[in-house]
Amino acid sequence: MEHTRTIRRIAWALLLAVVALTALYHLRWLPVARGDLDPALFSRGIATPLLLWLNGYLATFFNFQYLGVMGALCLVPLIAGIFIWKRLEPWQRGGLAFVWLAVAVIGVFGGFNYRYALTLQPLFTVAGFALAWRIFEGRERSGYIAAMATVCFFSTVLAMEHRQRTWHAEPTFSSPDTKPGTLKERLDQGPQDLDGMLKANGVAPTDTVLVNNLPIWYYVTQRPGVYYWCGSDQLFLADGKPFLFRGRDEEQVDHYLVDSLHCRYIFSTEEYNGYQRAFQDFLDRRTDLLYTDAHGHTLHRVKDTFNR
Numbered sequence: 001m002e003h004t005r006t007i008r009r010i011a012w013a014l015l016l017a018v019v020a021l022t023a024l025y026h027l028r029w030l031p032v033a034r035g036d037l038d039p040a041l042f043s044r045g046i047a048t049p050l051l052l053w054l055n056g057y058l059a060t061f062f063n064f065q066y067l068g069v070m071g072a073l074c075l076v077p078l079i080a081g082i083f084i085w086k087r088l089e090p091w092q093r094g095g096l097a098f099v100w101l102a103v104a105v106i107g108v109f110g111g112f113n114y115r116y117a118l119t120l121q122p123l124f125t126v127a128g129f130a131l132a133w134r135i136f137e138g139r140e141r142s143g144y145i146a147a148m149a150t151v152c153f154f155s156t157v158l159a160m161e162h163r164q165r166t167w168h169a170e171p172t173f174s175s176p177d178t179k180p181g182t183l184k185e186r187l188d189q190g191p192q193d194l195d196g197m198l199k200a201n202g203v204a205p206t207d208t209v210l211v212n213n214l215p216i217w218y219y220v221t222q223r224p225g226v227y228y229w230c231g232s233d234q235l236f237l238a239d240g241k242p243f244l245f246r247g248r249d250e251e252q253v254d255h256y257l258v259d260s261l262h263c264r265y266i267f268s269t270e271e272y273n274g275y276q277r278a279f280q281d282f283l284d285r286r287t288d289l290l291y292t293d294a295h296g297h298t299l300h301r302v303k304d305t306f307n308r
Helices: 002-029 039-044 049-057 070-083 090-109 114-118 121-135 138-169 183-187 194-200 216-220 250-260 277-286
Strands: 208-212 225-229 234-236 263-269 287-292 297-302
Touching: 002 049, 002 070, 002 121, 002 138, 049 090, 070 090, 070 121, 070 138, 090 114, 121 138, 194 216, 250 263, 250 277, 250 297, 277 287, 277 297
Parallel strands: 208 225, 208 263
Antiparallel strands: 225 234, 263 297, 287 297
16 A cells, blocks of 8 residues: 555656656747757757757657657656566566667657657557556546646647747747648648749749758649758759768859759748758859748749859
């Protein structure tokens, strides 16, 4: 009986600790303005050493911004399972080994992207409420489960409030809950008529366009495009992934784009343009802005500096 009471006290203490942790995370540790932080790391929430661990290596448990608190609530039972390994049933050992292996793989190889850690959230949600059901009884069980749901809601509210503060601090930041308009309009990434926009701005159907990390290009148009991500400065070509700016000055990049890749146009977004200073400077100095829309999409044309 005393053992059961101790476990229940630990469960309540863990819940309170998670409340404090998620409040510190959203209100103190998670920056709202990029400042001097790396744009790509800032956008992924891993721009500081602390956040690299919380949102990177240990994102499965502590990325409260996108994953909520259920992973953190399951962390103590997962650790405890290691110490009582011999007392577990074979299926419990298999499940525990699977979770820790998945956490290790996600942390090492995919921690920069919360979507990988998201795959474990259904498991943590079911396990967290199942453990609460088994540990508690009667009114205390109902109270603890209600408290868990309240903490989840609390973390979600803090995450939404943080996005609002970021939106006010960073003009290029946007998410569905910060944009104006109806839910359909906020979820729409546009542009509505990509082919029409390109035609209106003089881009011929045979013109090759440099596409800066916008897969929508390949869903809505058959036009030729060279896929590029300025965050890592990599071109994704049939024969490899060379860099665009590394080892080249702006004039050489200009020549490479027009003469080798046959790209006179660049399709991107205002947000992505700032992920690499060299890319933004090239757009500002070596191209003309032809188009921008309410979603921040941009279309630039390389200036014909060399009369080609």
